[in-house]
Amino acid sequence: MATLGKTAGGFPRGLPHACPIGALSEPLGGLSGLLLALKLRSRRQRLLLRAWRKRGQLAAVADRTAGIAPGDILCFLCLRNEARRLPHFLAHHRALGVRHFLVVDNASTDGSGALLADQPDVSLWQTGASYKASRFGMDWLTWLMLRHGHGHWCLTLDADELLIYPYWQTRPLPALTDWLDTQGRVSFGALTVDMYPEGPVSQGQVAPQDDPLTHLAWFDAGNYQVQVQPRMRNLWIQGGARARAFFADTPRRAPTLNKTPLVRWHWRYAYVNSTHALLPPRLNEVYATDGGEITSGVILHTKFLPGITERSAEEKARGEHFADAAQYAAYYDRLTADPILHTPASTRYTGWRQMEALGLMSRGGWI
Amino acid sequence: MLCHAALDRAAQLARHWAQHGCPVVIHVDARTPLDQFAGLKTALADLPDIRFSRRTPCEWGTFGIVQATIDASTQMLADFPQVNRVLLASGSCLPIRPVRALQAHLAANPHTDFIESVTTADVGWTVGGLNEERFTLRFPFAWKRQRRLFDSYVTLQRLLRFRRRLPPGLVPHLGSQWWCLTRATMHAVLTHPDRPRLDRYFRRVWIPDESYFQSLVRQVSSRIESRSLTLSKFDYQGRPHVFYDDHLHLLRQTDAFIARKIWPQADLLYRTFLTPDGDRALAMQPNPGKINRLFAKAVERRVKGRPGLYMQSRFPTRARGGTQSAAPYGVCSGFAELFHDFQPWLARALDARAHGHLFAFDRVEFAGGERVFKGGLSDSPTLRDYNPRCFLTNLIWNTRGETQVFQFGPADEQEIVPFIASDPNATIFAITGAFAVPLWQSGRTAAELRPEAARLQKVESDFLAVLDRPDTKARVRVWSLSEFIENPAEPLEEIVDLLNPRAAHRTTGLPQLKPLHGFGSFLQDLRNQGMAPVLMGDFPSDADLAQPDRTFARPRIVR
Numbered sequence: 001m002a003t004l005g006k007t008a009g010g011f012p013r014g015l016p017h018a019c020p021i022g023a024l025s026e027p028l029g030g031l032s033g034l035l036l037a038l039k040l041r042s043r044r045q046r047l048l049l050r051a052w053r054k055r056g057q058l059a060a061v062a063d064r065t066a067g068i069a070p071g072d073i074l075c076f077l078c079l080r081n082e083a084r085r086l087p088h089f090l091a092h093h094r095a096l097g098v099r100h101f102l103v104v105d106n107a108s109t110d111g112s113g114a115l116l117a118d119q120p121d122v123s124l125w126q127t128g129a130s131y132k133a134s135r136f137g138m139d140w141l142t143w144l145m146l147r148h149g150h151g152h153w154c155l156t157l158d159a160d161e162l163l164i165y166p167y168w169q170t171r172p173l174p175a176l177t178d179w180l181d182t183q184g185r186v187s188f189g190a191l192t193v194d195m196y197p198e199g200p201v202s203q204g205q206v207a208p209q210d211d212p213l214t215h216l217a218w219f220d221a222g223n224y225q226v227q228v229q230p231r232m233r234n235l236w237i238q239g240g241a242r243a244r245a246f247f248a249d250t251p252r253r254a255p256t257l258n259k260t261p262l263v264r265w266h267w268r269y270a271y272v273n274s275t276h277a278l279l280p281p282r283l284n285e286v287y288a289t290d291g292g293e294i295t296s297g298v299i300l301h302t303k304f305l306p307g308i309t310e311r312s313a314e315e316k317a318r319g320e321h322f323a324d325a326a327q328y329a330a331y332y333d334r335l336t337a338d339p340i341l342h343t344p345a346s347t348r349y350t351g352w353r354q355m356e357a358l359g360l361m362s363r364g365g366w367i
Numbered sequence: 368m369l370c371h372a373a374l375d376r377a378a379q380l381a382r383h384w385a386q387h388g389c390p391v392v393i394h395v396d397a398r399t400p401l402d403q404f405a406g407l408k409t410a411l412a413d414l415p416d417i418r419f420s421r422r423t424p425c426e427w428g429t430f431g432i433v434q435a436t437i438d439a440s441t442q443m444l445a446d447f448p449q450v451n452r453v454l455l456a457s458g459s460c461l462p463i464r465p466v467r468a469l470q471a472h473l474a475a476n477p478h479t480d481f482i483e484s485v486t487t488a489d490v491g492w493t494v495g496g497l498n499e500e501r502f503t504l505r506f507p508f509a510w511k512r513q514r515r516l517f518d519s520y521v522t523l524q525r526l527l528r529f530r531r532r533l534p535p536g537l538v539p540h541l542g543s544q545w546w547c548l549t550r551a552t553m554h555a556v557l558t559h560p561d562r563p564r565l566d567r568y569f570r571r572v573w574i575p576d577e578s579y580f581q582s583l584v585r586q587v588s589s590r591i592e593s594r595s596l597t598l599s600k601f602d603y604q605g606r607p608h609v610f611y612d613d614h615l616h617l618l619r620q621t622d623a624f625i626a627r628k629i630w631p632q633a634d635l636l637y638r639t640f641l642t643p644d645g646d647r648a649l650a651m652q653p654n655p656g657k658i659n660r661l662f663a664k665a666v667e668r669r670v671k672g673r674p675g676l677y678m679q680s681r682f683p684t685r686a687r688g689g690t691q692s693a694a695p696y697g698v699c700s701g702f703a704e705l706f707h708d709f710q711p712w713l714a715r716a717l718d719a720r721a722h723g724h725l726f727a728f729d730r731v732e733f734a735g736g737e738r739v740f741k742g743g744l745s746d747s748p749t750l751r752d753y754n755p756r757c758f759l760t761n762l763i764w765n766t767r768g769e770t771q772v773f774q775f776g777p778a779d780e781q782e783i784v785p786f787i788a789s790d791p792n793a794t795i796f797a798i799t800g801a802f803a804v805p806l807w808q809s810g811r812t813a814a815e816l817r818p819e820a821a822r823l824q825k826v827e828s829d830f831l832a833v834l835d836r837p838d839t840k841a842r843v844r845v846w847s848l849s850e851f852i853e854n855p856a857e858p859l860e861e862i863v864d865l866l867n868p869r870a871a872h873r874t875t876g877l878p879q880l881k882p883l884h885g886f887g888s889f890l891q892d893l894r895n896q897g898m899a900p901v902l903m904g905d906f907p908s909d910a911d912l913a914q915p916d917r918t919f920a921r922p923r924i925v926r
Binding site for chain 2: 020022023025172175179182183189190191220223225226227228235239240241247286287292294295360361367
């Protein structure tokens with residue numbers, strides 16, 4: 001359930017909305033820096049309060065959180081009708097070393113709930129409340145993270161996202177989080193890469209257990225636009241296949257692709273905008289500004305599986321996905337028209353080393 | 368063997384050593400919970416040659432680690448008279464060659480102490496600026512817990528020019544914490560007449576575990592081989608690297624006997640190297656250079672990164688390379704307006720990808736008119752103008768290995784100009800005033816064209832002003848139109864020389880210049896309309912124009 005909805009406005013004087021390449025300056029100091037910090041602090045507190053007030057919307061279906069051991073890596077997930085993706089999603093992240101999944105099921109009708117309730121390492125909550133009113137599910141997840149995530153490395157994903165990182169096939173997530181711990185890092189950044197098939201997006205067959213990447217084998221390798229928003233110093237990366245195919249005329253509205261999915265959680269933390277930005281702002285520093293590279297990953301986005309066209313028509317009608325849904329009507333219309341995203345300039349996915357060579361992720365100093 | 372966590376692995380290692388005839392004295396950090404310690408004791412209860420030494424707290428960087436080493440070594444010498452070598456290992460040090468091979472190596476080098484020991488003046492690897500000062504300042508605070516106190520106390524001492532006096536006879540040496548000493552040397556160190564005083568001194572030295580034994584052996588040893596038998600690598604901030612399962616092949620190629628640190632969950636490594644015989648783990652041909660190269664590359668990637676790459680974990684500020692693209696490229700302004708077939712000629716002469724006006728208002732003119740270029744770059748001008756710097760850096764990054772050249776001019780979107788000017792990889796060739804040629808060819812009258820000509824001249828002047836700024840890093844060559852017309856071969860030659868120096872042997876004719884008869888009077892018409900066309904230079908009247916020589920001025924060498 002990819003979300004976005006960037007809103008401008010309300011910036012302290014002197015801070016641009018976004019800094020392009022070469023224009024990033026040092027963090028604000030002095031009085032304005034202090035004011036900004038206070039403002040962000042109260043924003044974070046408001047987000048936490050909001051999550052606390054929404055806690056009643058969650059009804060526990062299967063609460064197995066008592067089985068969470070100290071040091072376990074947890075995965076937080078909010079979904080609706082993802083039964084086609086869930087088996088592989090769970091298998092992929094289990095193999096990476098996620099020990100417990102905490103899932104919010106937002107009124108699924110395709111059996112996702114039953115599927116999840118049967119898993120021994122899943123705790124499931126259900127809600128029929130509005131996804132949009134819950135900040136696209138983030139209020140619910142913030143509450144669950146506040147309750148259960150404190151002190152753990154927490155992975156927050158959508159059901160159509162598969163996290164990969166350097167050496168992921170040979171080193172499970174605890175190896176990565178141990179490394180991050182020794183580096184003194186508490187957050188880990190990843191770029192969302194839209195994967196798409198060779199033909200029209202509605203074609204093809206992928207069974208729920210199968211690796212969707214055999215079908216969604218293609219991606220855009222080098223059209224990502226990077227900026228930094230100086231207020232929270234979070235990245236703002238757009239581009240990829242969706243920007244190219246659907247937002248060529250309104251690039252500012254193109255989906256945000258940078259995420260910070262893996263965080264050593266503290267109950268005081270809060271995601272601000274999907275998982276694109278967090279508070280306190282230091283958690284957003286998943287990039288090096290000194291010219292070096294630090295370790296980062298890629299989220300393989302499996303949105304364009306067969307079924308996307310019907311789903312887009314439905315989402316357009318529901319209007320639950322964007323703050324300003326009317327603006328995205330054209331986007332849904334184009335998706336419903338079964339586009340071909342593949343071009344001669346597309347790249348076929350072969351693995352993380354390819355992603356690293358292309359500069360979409362980095363090993364940084366991790367060997 | 369010094370341990371503090373992952374005691375199950377420590378037990379496994381101790382068992383391996385003991386089963387190969389090496390008695391083990393284990394020191395467990397006093398801060399490790401008692402039940403874990405008890406578990407370790409139980410796990411090793413069946414082995415007679417294992418002892419546990421007095422537990423002291425071992426905080427990183429403090430004397431506790433040295434104290435633990437001294438205690439354990441003393442116990443080793445006392446309890447096991449048959450021991451003739453003492454090797455210091457940790458609970459995450461994995462023997463990567465058979466213990467027999469280590470024993471054979473030591474037997475072949477009797478009376479030799481294997482300990483890295485370098486004078487402070489020659490050490491290049493210490494991190495944090497503290498080198499000699501480790502010995503001349505006092506360090507009562509823990510670096511990890513009391514960082515502020517630590518730092519301010521160092522600053523204070525520097526300010527007061529405080530210097531400790533070294534104990535007489537002590538020459539400070541630094542080196543890896545992991546060593547292998549002979550019984551005689553060990554005994555001499557432990558019974559050093561000056562020990563109480565030395566210990567007192569080293570209690571306030573920073574990271575004494577890297578200097579205590581390293582300095583003392585210099586006084587007592589008869590033969591030192593200054594290298595460690597333990598492979599341990601550090602990152603650029605001095606933190607130890609960890610080895611994982613996928614390093615198996617790499618570890619087989621080292622010439623070291625032991626490797627640290629091993630990730631406790633690296634099952635494959637423990638399984639492979641802790642086999643009873645261990646022979647299978649032997650490398651055919653040790654190649655330690657490969658490991659060093661790999662680690663050097665990692666440091667470079669972490670510290671310098673890949674220039675010209677802007678991505679989610681690399682976004683340098685202006686001062687740190689934020690104005691740079693990935694590879695040299697060329698920008699030609701005014702050429703395509705003067706020649707019939709400039710782009711194909713350029714592609715041939717430079718062996719490069721010659722684009723049209725990448726920053727044209729109506730569309731991105733990729734070479735060959737492609738709709739979507741390498742890496743998925745769209746020809747949509749809106750998408751390009753949303754972030755022109757990323758557009759350009761992406762284009763250059765996506766085509767690494769192939770030189771890119773594109774046309775530019777005052778009729779194009781200008782927002783990219785400051786970036787190009789500050790990019791050391793850019794080479795800009797500009798013929799000023801050439802923008803007027805297409806205007807003249809449009810066939811409209813000077814009166815109609817005057818506002819447009821004036822606007823373009825203004826834009827081009829601004830462009831030239833940016834290139835003229837002192838902070839410009841791009842290479843810039845500028846000719847006025849009239850200069851260029853006089854001798855077009857030389858500038859073209861320069862383009863080839865600068866962008867493709869290796870193309871010297873190519874014999875390439877010149878592109879065909881558009882006939883400019885009548886252009887002089889067009890400029891005069893503009894003047895008559897009240898505009899001042901200055902950027903063209905002193906353009907000759909039509910009578911003086913001649914088609915230039917169609918060969919290069921300087922004879923090209925054919926190889």
